[in-house]
Amino acid sequence: MGASKPGAWTGQVLARVVEWQLEHPVGTKDECEIWLKAEHEAGRINVGENIVPGPSGKRAKVTGDGSAMKKARR
16 A cells, blocks of 8 residues: 555554454455555545644644644653
């Protein structure tokens, strides 16, 4: 899917795959892969890092609704 490394998007993609598996209990790995690629091409799955400049100019992750979320300090 063109991703260079795992990130926050990985969990979202895995959750979608699990949903697909539950909806298609006899589905094959190849069928799931075809579905996953189609979802990605349609823009319903984003494999980018989802990092954009936040309101203060610092990097922030983008939430599902498109708004920026500040990264918590540790």
